[in-house]
Amino acid sequence: MGAPRQPRIVIIGAGVSGIASAITLQRNGFHDFVMLEKGSDVGGVWHWNHYPGLTCDVPSQLYQFGFDPKPDWSHVFAPGPEIQRYLADVARRHGLLRSHVRLNSEVVATTFTGTEWQVETADGTRYEADFVIAATGVLHHPAVPDIPGLGDFTGDVLHTARWDDAVPTAGRRIAVLGTGSTGVQVVSALQPDAQHITHFVRSPQWVIWAPMWLPQPALVSGLLNRMPQVNRALYQAGMAGAKLFTDVVTRPSWRRRAVQRYARLSLRAQISEPELREQLTPDYEPLCKRQVLSGSYYRALRARNAELVTTAIDEVTATGIRTADGRHHEADMIVLATGFRAHDYMRPMNLTGREGVSIDDAWAKGPRAYRMTAIPGFPNLFTVLGPHSPTGSIPLHHAAEVTARYITRWIRRWSAGEFDTVEVTEEATGRFESEVAEAMGPTVWNTGCNSWYFTEGGSIDLLPFDRATMESMLDEPDDRDFHLRVRAT
Numbered sequence: 001m002g003a004p005r006q007p008r009i010v011i012i013g014a015g016v017s018g019i020a021s022a023i024t025l026q027r028n029g030f031h032d033f034v035m036l037e038k039g040s041d042v043g044g045v046w047h048w049n050h051y052p053g054l055t056c057d058v059p060s061q062l063y064q065f066g067f068d069p070k071p072d073w074s075h076v077f078a079p080g081p082e083i084q085r086y087l088a089d090v091a092r093r094h095g096l097l098r099s100h101v102r103l104n105s106e107v108v109a110t111t112f113t114g115t116e117w118q119v120e121t122a123d124g125t126r127y128e129a130d131f132v133i134a135a136t137g138v139l140h141h142p143a144v145p146d147i148p149g150l151g152d153f154t155g156d157v158l159h160t161a162r163w164d165d166a167v168p169t170a171g172r173r174i175a176v177l178g179t180g181s182t183g184v185q186v187v188s189a190l191q192p193d194a195q196h197i198t199h200f201v202r203s204p205q206w207v208i209w210a211p212m213w214l215p216q217p218a219l220v221s222g223l224l225n226r227m228p229q230v231n232r233a234l235y236q237a238g239m240a241g242a243k244l245f246t247d248v249v250t251r252p253s254w255r256r257r258a259v260q261r262y263a264r265l266s267l268r269a270q271i272s273e274p275e276l277r278e279q280l281t282p283d284y285e286p287l288c289k290r291q292v293l294s295g296s297y298y299r300a301l302r303a304r305n306a307e308l309v310t311t312a313i314d315e316v317t318a319t320g321i322r323t324a325d326g327r328h329h330e331a332d333m334i335v336l337a338t339g340f341r342a343h344d345y346m347r348p349m350n351l352t353g354r355e356g357v358s359i360d361d362a363w364a365k366g367p368r369a370y371r372m373t374a375i376p377g378f379p380n381l382f383t384v385l386g387p388h389s390p391t392g393s394i395p396l397h398h399a400a401e402v403t404a405r406y407i408t409r410w411i412r413r414w415s416a417g418e419f420d421t422v423e424v425t426e427e428a429t430g431r432f433e434s435e436v437a438e439a440m441g442p443t444v445w446n447t448g449c450n451s452w453y454f455t456e457g458g459s460i461d462l463l464p465f466d467r468a469t470m471e472s473m474l475d476e477p478d479d480r481d482f483h484l485r486v487r488a489t
Contacts, residue, residue, distance in 0.1 A: 009033035015044015017384035018135035024404035038106035046084040053189025054080030071224035149316035155332040178337030191300040270298040284449035353378035366457030374424035419484040428481035439464040
């Protein structure tokens with residue numbers, strides 16, 4: 001038997017999933033890979049987002065890699081810039097920035113020739129690869145609302161995912177559009193120094209009170225730094241706690257009801273004015289949408305310089321926003337906290353698989369992938385945090401690590417000469433989708449709200465399983481679900 005083949009690998013993206021993939025490859029002896037990142041730094045969503053008040057709504061001790069934990073987080077819920085620095089530090093410690101990452105390298109085309117993948121970036125550079133790992137993430141294409149007159153506004157218009165730090169905010173009349181975590185955070189951050197802030201809310205969110213400002217005590221940081229075993233134990237304890245949250249969202253129970261009661265109490269305890277409370281009360285169950293955590297939003301809304309507007313927007317004028325009741329709201333700055341096109345994934349990249357099939361054709365009825373990572377018609381291509389990734393129930397870093405290990409097992413088998421191309425079957429993908437759809441029934445996401453979790457085809461783009469099930473399905477590859485082909489010599 002000859003020496004193992006050395007695969008050429010292209011990783012698209014250098015965020016959480018890209019970094020997890022790269023380090024997993026390194027640990028398994030694969031070093032011939034390049035990471036193509038369209039941004040000017042690594043970090044993915046944490047590079048693109050740096051708006052005022054940006055804070056992760058997952059506790060810091062869970063929002064990190066199990067193989068490279070950070071002992072000295074500044075807060076229990078880490079600020080966005082600190083998370084980006086952590087990801088950059090991990091990439092640096094593992095030699096990715098020096099040897100593998102290509103910044104400002106947006107991939108515009110990825111084509112399977114029948115024998116290899118050809119990957120082209122915006123500057124015309126071409127790469128050949130035996131495997132492509134699409135680690136493009138979920139939240140990176142800003143969604144801009146189609147509102148009449150938005151282009152005629154004479155003030156500043158900023159999307160939170162493309163924030164310009166040079167634009168002043170103090171002393172201004174600011175209109176904020178969007179009601180998710182981003183809208184809540186940016187309103188809370190800008191209100192104290194604004195002349196006036198107006199939050200336009202089409203559909204209110206349940207906002208659970210949480211001390212997002214709580215610092216991590218220096219004593220704790222020192223202990224975790226000196227005793228890595230304690231840090232690992234704390235991480236495992238956090239993972240056990242995350243298991244309880246998964247149970248809350250995936251099946252009805254007293255635990256779900258308890259959390260939902262707390263959400264309602266958070267509103268009732270902080271908003272005493274009947275009219276304002278009514279405006280802020282959603283018409284769906286708590287937890288149905290991505291849960292919003294804040295300890296300052298309701299206080300910001302009650303300030304003298306703040307206003308909540310629930311009337312529909314009619315148009316944007318040169319100097320403000322006119323609502324359907326005819327009222328004109330003066331503003332000199334509009335903040336679009338309107339989220340992302342969450343189901344684009346690799347697109348708008350021109351991704352072409354076997355026999356010329358495009359990703360747009362393959363996903364004409366919505367994004368789909370076998371066990372979140374393999375797509376029929378696209379041999380030797382895998383996604384990390386792809387369709388049905390557990391963004392609402394399982395820590396993303398852990399999901400990325402588990403998926404990267406699964407992909408690496410396939411690459412190890414390729415290296416041993418077991419096959420030349422591996423492609424998931426249509427039947428296996430359809431079966432997985434059916435399993436997901438059945439399991440989605442009792443989840444809280446399926447209780448009647450309209451959230452960004454829904455695809456254009458009407459399916460919920462989440463994983464309705466617990467961590468053990470996810471780890472099991474991404475343990476050892478099942479050859480029965482794939483076409484393994486060897487090229488004729």
